[in-house]
Amino acid sequence: MKKLLLFLLTITATLSVNAQIKTPQPSPFSKLEQKVGLTDITLEYSRPSMRDRVIFGNLVPYGKLWRLGANANTKITFSTDVTIGDNEVKAGTYAIFATPNETSWNVVFYSDATNGGLPKEWDDSKVVAMVTAEVYPMPVKMETFTMLFDDLTSSSAVLGMLWESVYVGVKIEVPTDDMVLTSINDVMNGTPTGNDYYAAAVYYLQEGKDIKQAKTWIDKAITIAGDKVAFWQLRQQSLIYAKAGDKSGAIAAAKKSLAAAEKAGNADYVKMNNDSLKEWGGM
Missing domain, CATH: 1.25.40.10 (Tetratricopeptide repeat domain)
Structure with a gap:
């Protein structure tokens, strides 16, 4: 009897594993690689969509720290040292967070990129760069949260963030x-x-x-x-x-x-x- 129960449990477990259904993620993962001058920049983030929701000031409250996307940390990796605002940032991988407001965002580059979203305990010593970026209204709505590199030169690029009817850009300079x-x-x-x-x-x-x-x-x-x-x-x-x-x-x-x-x-x-x-x- 014990052998029969063990056999049935094994069959049930096997069927359970084999019967797993794969469904698309509501906020799909995206990876973007960009060469800026001689520096390689890699951006990894998840992309939520509006889905008839009001985003800024509602789903993403003003004045509160946001993970800048969905799921795990949005991460950016630099192959060389870079400059963001007045801050020298060493080569490596960083999490990016933002505090949106109506007319500007505070964008933070954080040395601990292993958090599942926001850090459980914020550590100011891990902030390697913080910049205030102006909000630019867009004439059309961006359904899905989008990050990109634009205004490319041999010495800089702008990390653009677009969602709903808002565009925000942060300049990254390379040596x-x-x-x-x-x-x-x-x-x-x-x-x-x-x-x-x-x-x-x-x-x-x-x-x-x-x-x-x-x-x-x-x-x-x-x-x-x-x-x-x-x-x-x-x-x-x-x-x-x-x-x-x-x-x-x-x-x-x-x-x-x-x-x-x-x-x-x-x-x-x-x-x-x-x-x-x-x-x-x-x-």
């Missing part, structure tokens, strides 16, 4: 310039290749740095490339020359880039070179 300059200095003190000279020159052009140095580097890159020089390299040489005030050199480089682009059948570079030649009086 791209310091990292690139360190890399350039290290490589230039070693044995740089033509690609190194080209990359350094283009970076100096794009970031508004010493244009004479950029001119020296792009010339070295073009010389090393020789008869294998590409139309996009010549295009950057023309732009650097123009920025340096050498209009005749810019025109000569643009004409070479134009001819190479036409040969390669690249309509985009053909147009860009033609536009620049018209601007510089080369046509």
